[in-house]
Amino acid sequence: MSTVVKIENLVKRYGDLVAIDHLNLEIQEGEVFGLLGPNGSGKSTTIHCLLALLQYNKGNISVFGQEIRPDSYDLKRDIGVIMQNVAVFEKLTVEENIDYFCGLYIKNKKKRKKLVDEAIEFVELNEFRKYYPKKLSGGLLRRLNIACGIAHKPKLIILDEPTVAVDPQSRNKILEGIKKLNEEGATIIYTSHYMEEIEQICTRIAIIDKGKVIALGTKEECKAMIKTGETITVDVPGLNGEQLKSIEGLPHFYKMEYENSILKVRFEKGKHNLIRLLDYLKEQDIDFGRVYSEVPSLNDVFLEITGKELRD
Amino acid sequence: MPVFKVFFKIMGRYKVLVIMYVCIFMGISITIGSINGKEKEEKYETTRVKVSVIDRDGSELSKGLKDYIKEYNNLIPLKDEENEINDALYWRNSQYIIIVPKNFEEDVKAGKSVNLITRKIDYADTTRFVDEELNQFISLLDYYLISGYSISDGIKKVRDNLKNKVQVSLVKGDKKLYMDSTGYYFQYAPYVMISVCITIITMIMIFLYEDDIKKRCVCSSMSLKQQNKELALASVLFTLMIFVVVVIGGIVMSKGSLLKSESLIFYMVNSFAFSMISMSVAFVFGVFLNSGDSVGGVCNVVGLGFCFLGGVFVPLEILPKGVLNAAHFVPSYWYVKANEITAYMDSANSEFIKEFCTYVGIEMLFAAAFLAIGLLCSKKRVIFG
Known part of the structure; x- marks a missing residue:
């Protein structure tokens, strides 16, 4: 596998604000690489620098082994971009929009026609070919937006939060489409603040906060970086201080929250944590309601490293 | 493209x-x-004004004046009544009304200053031509009477003189006169x-x-x-x-x-x-x-x-x-x-x-x-x- 994107020591400042702080990334061919971080963490700025839309203060960015600059048109031929906002012409039909954006890469009319048809097929907009964008639903619009970015069959596809404000059904279709593009050979860079999406489709993840990579690897590798192994939530009213202290004494105990009768206990990696906690509650004759256990999520990774939730 | x-x-x-x-x-x-x-004419043409003459003198001079006015304008008959005069002007039946006062001929002969009473539509440019015609007639006749001519000969001479016309041709440059x-x-x-x-x-x-x-x-x-x-x-x-x-x-x-x-x-x-x-x-x-x-x-x-x-x-x-x-x-x-x-x-x-x-x-x-x-x-x- 060869390196498709290499970002070294990238620094981007907006006046005194450091948006990207010595960021390093290496993305391999065939990966679905996820950039996860809260709003304002620097994901989009990184993408803009990668696309040479922004001038950066320091660092190097290379794509397919070559430094990318605003006039790197040969490199740009192999890159497809799908931005956060839907970028299509309202006065052109679905087919005309895809044809226009594909035309910015492919001059041959016959070849372009074939690619446009394939893109329409891919995003399942066949029956909406002659529709104007304002007649399409939010989900269909997003699919059109994707079709405009991938029609020229790029080797590297960059998707910047493509599922913002999309209904669950359309979101699933979009995610399935991205997986399919990857299966067809494209390398994907996917930015989102939805950790579920990242977990669902990405083979490797970089979690970004304040312009820095705070965790990098597969989702398992990222989760292995933190202490939390399991979070158990119990609906239990009226626990007193002594009882809470006893729970803290359970084996593998890591952290605990108790608010509005909801007890949330984080355990380090280890077995039988749930049984031990429930046994204790039964021993103390404490009534409890709903109980559930969760394995660590990327949110837990982010929470443990930064002390704040991903969606803060 | x-x-x-x-x-x-x-x-x-x-x-x-x-x-x-x-x-x-x-x-x-x-x-x-x-x-x-709309293309404007590039030549000038005399216009005939609707004129009424009310003759209160009934003299040879007043008749001569009337004939002279008739030659260059359209003479409109009008009764010597205030209402008729006002109506004629209001409805534009007459554009210019000349009232020849009594003893007009006597006063002219005596060399007195004579004022013809005139009523006209104030803002009509064409009525100026009638003013001019009247002034020319009275001034010229005055000269002839001073020179010893009788009223009838004076009137004849004035009318002969005023018949002479000047040929006007416009000097044409390299510019049109209208857009x-x-x-x-x-x-x-x-x-x-x-x-x-x-x-x-x-x-x-x-x-x-x-x-x-x-x-x-x-x-x-x-x-x-x-x-x-x-x-x-x-x-x-x-x-x-x-x-x-x-x-x-x-x-x-x-x-x-x-x-x-x-x-x-x-x-x-x-x-x-x-x-x-x-x-x-x-x-x-x-x-x-x-x-x-x-x-x-x-x-x-x-x-x-x-x-x-x-x-x-x-x-x-x-x-x-x-x-x-x-x-x-x-x-x-x-x-x-x-x-x-x-x-x-x-x-x-x-x-x-x-x-x-x-x-x-x-x-x-x-x-x-x-x-x-x-x-x-x-x-x-x-x-x-």
Whole structure:
């Protein structure tokens, strides 16, 4: 596998604000690489620098082994971009929009026609070919937006939060489409603040906060970086201080929250944590309601490293 | 050429609006041109005024005066009653009423100062001729009576003298004395050109320069230079189409006579220069405006502003001095100047060509200045962050 994107020591400042702080990334061919971080963490700025839309203060960015600059048109031929906002012409039909954006890469009319048809097929907009964008639903619009970015069959596809404000059904279709593009050979860079999406489709993840990579690897590798192994939530009213202290004494105990009768206990990696906690509650004759256990999520990774939730 | 094609595809979506604009503005131009430009006669002709004479004297002199007046005017009979006199003037049955007082002849013979009573429509220019006729008759008769002529001989001599006419011929220079309907048509053409250009070019540029679409285009493998070239080419072609429509409208307006006229080339050059200004102005607004909703307002403000300030709708002669000074900074002022000298031109002598080229040159400088501003700002706008 060869390196498709290499970002070294990238620094981007907006006046005194450091948006990207010595960021390093290496993305391999065939990966679905996820950039996860809260709003304002620097994901989009990184993408803009990668696309040479922004001038950066320091660092190097290379794509397919070559430094990318605003006039790197040969490199740009192999890159497809799908931005956060839907970028299509309202006065052109679905087919005309895809044809226009594909035309910015492919001059041959016959070849372009074939690619446009394939893109329409891919995003399942066949029956909406002659529709104007304002007649399409939010989900269909997003699919059109994707079709405009991938029609020229790029080797590297960059998707910047493509599922913002999309209904669950359309979101699933979009995610399935991205997986399919990857299966067809494209390398994907996917930015989102939805950790579920990242977990669902990405083979490797970089979690970004304040312009820095705070965790990098597969989702398992990222989760292995933190202490939390399991979070158990119990609906239990009226626990007193002594009882809470006893729970803290359970084996593998890591952290605990108790608010509005909801007890949330984080355990380090280890077995039988749930049984031990429930046994204790039964021993103390404490009534409890709903109980559930969760394995660590990327949110837990982010929470443990930064002390704040991903969606803060 | 995707950008070039998309320009005309989007324009196609506005074709009804474009056709409507062109038809309405052409209709207005042609109508106003037809009304204002009706060819005026280049010769003078005496007019006959409706005159009534109320003779209270009944003398030989008063009858002679009546016959003299009748010779040059239409004599309308009228009763010697105040109401009748007022009605005749009010209903324009008579434009001028002469009342010859009693003892008129006696007083003239005695050399007394005689005042004929006259009633007339105050603001009618034609009544001045009757004033003149009366003065001439009385003064000349006075001379003859002093010289010893009798009343009847005096009247005969005066009438013989006043029959002599002077042959008037107008000195014809290299300028026409009026602006014809074609001249008026081209005078109003800037409004058509600037309105249509702003509506279409600005609107399409707003679509193309919309931030997200621009980002997508900048990320593509087609250089920004090439995209701008295609946009410029499409804009120029569209502007030329409007220019051609305007010229064809002018030819239709002149019923084809413009084709044989020396003025055609000058009208064409002047219109071409202004069409370039219209395109550049549309380009500047295309770069600055973010929303298509504002295009209509800008089109009205700029279109009407240029036309009123530049003397398109209001003749330059009646503009106040301050406005006229400000008008020098409005390109339509120079268009109107060039159009006026073309409309009044009979033959294109070197003096005319020099003056015409100066005005058109200034127009082209305006076009270049607007284009430069647009290009400078468009460059800034595509550099994100």
